[in-house]
Amino acid sequence: MVILQTLVKKFGIWVAYLAVLLLLPQLFDSILAISIYNQMAIAIVFALSYNMLLGQGGMLSFGHAVYFGMGGFLGVHTLLMIENESVYFSVMWVPFIGGLFGLLCALFIGSFSTRKAGTVFAMISLGIGELIAASSLIFVDFFGGEAGISGDRTFGPTFFGVDFAQNIQIYYLAAIWTFIATIFMYLFTQTPAGRMANAVRDNPIRAEFIGYSARRVRFISFCAAGLFAGVAGGLFALNYEFITEENLNAATSGRVLLMAYIGGLGYFIGPIIGAVLLTLMNTLLSTYTDLWLLYLGILFLLTVMFLPRGFAGFIMMHQVAWLRGRLTSLIKPYLITGLPALVFLLGVVTLIELIHTEDETLSIWGLSLTPASVPTWIVLIAITGAAFYGIRRSLPQLREAWHAANKPDGEGN
Amino acid sequence: MLDVLIFATLNGLVTGLLLFMLASGLTLIFSMMGVLNFAHASFYMLGAYFAYSLSLYFGFWTGLIFAPLIVGVLGALVERYGLRRVHQAGHVAELVFTFGLAFLIEEAVQFFWGRDTKSYQSPDVLNFALFTLFGQEFSAYRGFMIAISVGIFIGLYYVLTRSRVGIIIQAAITHPNTVANLGHNVPLIFMGVFGVGTALAGVAGVIAGPVLTTFPGMATVLGSIVFVIVVIGGLGSLAGAFIASLLIGLLQSFAIASDVGMEDLLDLFGISFPYDHALADLWGLTLPQVAPILPFLLLVLVLIFRPTGLMGKREE
Amino acid sequence: MTVPNITRMHETNMTSTRRFSLHTFLLVALFGLSGVAAAQDPIKIAFIDPLSGSFASIGNSGLKQVQFAAEYFYNSKGGVLGGRKLEIVPLDNKQSPTDTQIQFRRAVSEDIRIIFQGNSSAVANTLNATISRHNRRNPGQEVLQINYSAVDPILTEEECSFWHFRFDAHAIMKLNTLTDYIAMNPDIKKVYVIGQDYSFGHVVADNSVRLLKEKRPDIEIVGTEFHPIGQVKDFTPYVTKIVSSGADAVITGNYGADMVSLAKSIIDSGLNVPIYTFYAVYDGITATLGEGGKDRIFLVHNETSNPIPTEERKQFLRAFKAENPNFDVTQPRIINALQMVVAAIEKTKSTDPYDIALALEDMRFTNLSGEEMWMRGTDHQIFQSLHISMHTDEGIEFDADNSGYGLRTIFNVPAEETVVPTSCKMDRPRR
Known part of the structure; x- marks a missing residue:
């Protein structure tokens, strides 16, 4: 019984993770849903690899897409080689090849870029990112110019009759790869190298004192991050069967930073949350409004300002209260502040959409609003303003309840 | 050949001085606060857009005066209510904050002004050729750009070296804690410097908008180059920024003007490659083709071999 | 089945895309709507182009045009195939190949079989x-690509496909016209070509x-x-x-901000030389060039500008402007494409992409300007008369960007003279 409990405690979360990954297609199985799952799987691996740099190693990179893209480009080239039979193995190994190439690139670039952390590292990563993105348009043979290169994943030996023609088959493959990559990335955090990465991040000088070369530790993290970014790139190549310059340029590098940050740096699960959230925003929110990038920008800035540890950090903030069994005492104050906050949010979004629309009527939240009518504006502004006032009024109570819930036992009330 | 040489120098000068207007603010902000402001070029873009809107109603000159003021106030507000809050979370958080701000400003500009190119025109007074050389005109407006940039450089130099405020700022750059201990309000100085720095970027936007076109991508085009300058010049060094600005401006302009390529270089060594060679793209490269990415190459090289930059003393 | 609250098409694209399979499923389950007559189903057409991000102005303007055309020609007149409405479903690809693929899967997911894409x-x-690939792997679920603007010749040459139709002249056809025009001008002796890499x-x-x-061996390419x-x-x-090359004409394929900056x-x-371009018009470019570009910016394109040849097209333009005062009909080829696709649907009485594709092949169609167009069956390339127009403010009835400036057509090449050979060897699916 005790053994079982330990097992559940140790591996339960992983079994649950695998189960969720594998059961998702049972929940929604439309082509759209599968396509979103595939994006999520790729994004999760990519964001986790970014977290190895920034969250665990303290290296802010503006060029992480280079390794993702390089893995992807070699992935597509591998598909092409399988197609014209210069190599013979199943396409399911493409992410592995992508990972190896990502590692190779990281070995080379990391050899000089990891000497310093901080701003110097950030600037080198920016410069290298720009250089590689620019070269990708110049070296047409390997990168295919702005149209990129494309392949076909249905060649080569099948895997027990599975030819990977359908996206759902690719999803199961991607889910397994994501699971394996996640496990290895987690295990990395448990190795001495992973632990030392944290130490170097927090205080490189002290780390050097106990005998570790900060540069070497950064280099190892950097290479591992490059490897897994390459795996994500290989998954991309399998899923989309093409890759273009945009997959290694600054925009992609920026997006992975957003994912990791919004999800929560420093927590292993953070980037997973961020990847899921941003993928959903990218695919679903963008159909509702062409202003979604504006909302994304606002969300990001608010996260940096008010939730510096991201969504994962926000969840983990409640650990103490939960352990003390006081989480329930927070429900009421949360509702009292959350309700006006929700109204405020909806009000602001409605106002933004109302300013933006060029049509005579705006249909939003099931309402039909007329931008030309003054009363509409007055009512909206009044509601939004009232909600803001409501937040301001209820915030001190929430803060108090929060402190009460986190107070150590025995201090009395 | 002489005409190309002269005009390449002039063009390089215009670009270089314009870049310096951005780089000076950025490097001031960095020296004081240790923040590499990713959104700096976004304030440049805001300057151009505000000036465009003002010029529609009040003409170009009003825009020239008021747009930088608006941008400066916005900058100060960002410092007061954004950066200062994030400051507690460390430098990475600050860098990420300004990165997000750059992203948001670009979207906000598209929200308020739309996505298409704006017809922001230079004033009629300056619509003549300052001089014509070898059949090519040098417009008065470009002369005006040079004049403004030089004026600002001199003004900045004067303020920093001669005025009391300048001396406090200089002191705060090297010894922020001592300055605070002497009773100066360092947060206020920070806010002021951030405001002035962004206002300088605003001025650059106002005068560059009519020539370099006013469109939502204008910050992205310039943004990373400005960092490159600040880093190459040496983080925190105003003189370094000045030299690096001119260097980058002239480098790009001469690279474009030149007609040499990889082939010429290889010819020097007597090497030649068949055109169907696997690396044919590499052998066919020309200098003008890669001119816009040269600064990044320079950046990487400088950071590898001299991480402090040309004139920088401080390692981070 | 029909979802009852489908919004009118010219409302915001927010509402017209708010449809998920789950949503539809719930409505069907709750109200049992599945029995509604199939004749009333809208014919859905996906419009995959940038609707957010830096290229959004072009995409949004195209969307307005196709939505307006669908309303103007069909929906306001009782629809297609005896009462079926056309529904344009905007899908934002942010001009990214990756997002295009994502939106393509969404379109397939919503059972949309016709895709308009241009940028x-x-x-x-x-x-x-x-x-x-999709059509090969999923027989019975084929999708048709209506390309209204991408001009890379490869799409109707080596990479030609049975499922792709191009409604714009490709780059070499346009260059043929452009060089014809340049060759006519004896003053041009030195030409400079500059373009995006x-x-x-x-x-x-x-x-x-x-x-x-x-065409003119005496012309020197000076750069x-x-x-x-x-x-x-x-x-x-x-x-x-x-300037120092002594060029007396410039040719450029630049678009967007690169076009404006170069021209400025x-x-x-x-330097007072003519600039021959492909994309120096609309979306703020005309307004920005204004007086400075007058009579020296030339453009090759495939539908006359001022003077507009037919009253029919003038009416269309006026009606569009009345509803979208801040937009122009920048790409008449979108409207041509829509009209020809609908003609194919009406002819075959089918919305199956295979049938539509067969009907489009070698279709001849007279467009709003009264010009006959021909969709060549061998490579699915459209042929229609091509024109050179000039940026000016004289003789402009329909301007661009509400600036008073616009395009005036000064040179025409009839459709039959624009025909070029093709190397296309098409894989034709059999049914």
């Missing part, structure tokens, strides 16, 4: 490959050099220059080179 040849190329820029450069050599897309801050150094720098330098 960027890179996107069109990847979409073409994606659709070919990517495939279209290279196609323009290589072919203008080749064609000018054929070909490539610059990275969207990276150039200031074009003046390039213009310095153009040339104007500012006092």
Whole structure:
């Protein structure tokens, strides 16, 4: 019984993770849903690899897409080689090849870029990112110019009759790869190298004192991050069967930073949350409004300002209260502040959409609003303003309840 | 050949001085606060857009005066209510904050002004050729750009070296804690410097908008180059920024003007490659083709071999 | 089945896309709507183009045009196939090949079988490959690609596909017309070609050099220059080179901000030579060039501008402007494409992409301007008369960007003279 409990405690979360990954297609199985799952799987691996740099190693990179893209480009080239039979193995190994190439690139670039952390590292990563993105348009043979290169994943030996023609088959493959990559990335955090990465991040000088070369530790993290970014790139190549310059340029590098940050740096699960959230925003929110990038920008800035540890950090903030069994005492104050906050949010979004629309009527939240009518504006502004006032009024109570819930036992009330 | 040489120098000068207007603010902000402001070029873009809107109603000159003021106030507000809050979370958080701000400003500009190119025109007074050389005109407006940039450089130099405020700022750059201990309000100085720095970027936007076109991508085009300058010049060094600005401006302009390529270089060594060679793209490269990415190459090289930059003393 | 609250098409694209399979499923389950007559189903057409991000102005303007055309020609007149409405479903691809693929899967997911797409040849190329693969792997669920604007010749040459139709003249056809026009001008002795460093820029450069050599051996190409897309801050150094080369004409395939900046720098330098372009109009460009570009910016395109030849098209333009005062009909070819696709649907009484494709092949159609167009069956390339127009404010009845300036057509090449041979060897699916 005790053994079982330990097992559940140790591996339960992983079994649950695998189960969720594998059961998702049972929940929604439309082509759209599968396509979103595939994006999520790729994004999760990519964001986790970014977290190895920034969250665990303290290296802010503006060029992480280079390794993702390089893995992807070699992935597509591998598909092409399988197609014209210069190599013979199943396409399911493409992410592995992508990972190896990502590692190779990281070995080379990391050899000089990891000497310093901080701003110097950030600037080198920016410069290298720009250089590689620019070269990708110049070296047409390997990168295919702005149209990129494309392949076909249905060649080569099948895997027990599975030819990977359908996206759902690719999803199961991607889910397994994501699971394996996640496990290895987690295990990395448990190795001495992973632990030392944290130490170097927090205080490189002290780390050097106990005998570790900060540069070497950064280099190892950097290479591992490059490897897994390459795996994500290989998954991309399998899923989309093409890759273009945009997959290694600054925009992609920026997006992975957003994912990791919004999800929560420093927590292993953070980037997973961020990847899921941003993928959903990218695919679903963008159909509702062409202003979604504006909302994304606002969300990001608010996260940096008010939730510096991201969504994962926000969840983990409640650990103490939960352990003390006081989480329930927070429900009421949360509702009292959350309700006006929700109204405020909806009000602001409605106002933004109302300013933006060029049509005579705006249909939003099931309402039909007329931008030309003054009363509409007055009512909206009044509601939004009232909600803001409501937040301001209820915030001190929430803060108090929060402190009460986190107070150590025995201090009395 | 002489005409190309002269005009390449002039063009390089215009670009270089314009870049310096951005780089000076950025490097001031960095020296004081240790923040590499990713959104700096976004304030440049805001300057151009505000000036465009003002010029529609009040003409170009009003825009020239008021747009930088608006941008400066916005900058100060960002410092007061954004950066200062994030400051507690460390430098990475600050860098990420300004990165997000750059992203948001670009979207906000598209929200308020739309996505298409704006017809922001230079004033009629300056619509003549300052001089014509070898059949090519040098417009008065470009002369005006040079004049403004030089004026600002001199003004900045004067303020920093001669005025009391300048001396406090200089002191705060090297010894922020001592300055605070002497009773100066360092947060206020920070806010002021951030405001002035962004206002300088605003001025650059106002005068560059009519020539370099006013469109939502204008910050992205310039943004990373400005960092490159600040880093190459040496983080925190105003003189370094000045030299690096001119260097980058002239480098790009001469690279474009030149007609040499990889082939010429290889010819020097007597090497030649068949055109169907696997690396044919590499052998066919020309200098003008890669001119816009040269600064990044320079950046990487400088950071590898001299991480402090040309004139920088401080390692981070 | 029909969802009862489908909003009118000219409402915001927010509402018209708010449809998920789950949503539909719930409505069907709750109200049992599945029995509603199939004749009333809308015919859905996906419009995959940038609707957010830096290229959004082009995509949004195209969307307005196709939505308006659907309303104007069909929905307000009782629909297609005896009462079925056309529904344009906007899907935002942010001009990214990756997002295009995501939106393509969404379209398939919602059982949309016709896809309109135009912006960027890179996107069109990847979409073409994606659709070919999809149609091969999923027989019975084929999708049709209606390319209204991507001009890379490869799409109707090596990479031609049975499922792809192009409604714009490709780059070489346009260059044929452009070089014809340049060759007529005896004053032009030296030409400078400058372009963005990517495939279209290279196609323009290589072919203008080749064609000018054929048509006017005495013309000297004094320079070909490539610059990275969207990276150039200031074009003046390039213009310095153009000036010192002694060029008396400039050809460029630049678009967007690179086009405006280049033209402005040339104007500012006092270099008074004609600039021959592909995309120097609309979306703020005309307004920005204004007076400085008058009578010297030329454009090759495939539908006359001022004077508008037919009253029918004038009415259409006026009606569009009345509803969308801040937009112009920038791409008449979108409307041509829609009209021809609907003609194919009406002819075959089917919305099956295979039937539509067969009907489109070798279709001849008279467009709003009264010109006959021909969709060649061998490579699915449209042929119609091509024109050169000039940026000016004289004789402009329909201006661009509400600026008073616009395009006046000054040179026409009839459709039959624009026909070029093709190397296309099409894989034709059999049914």
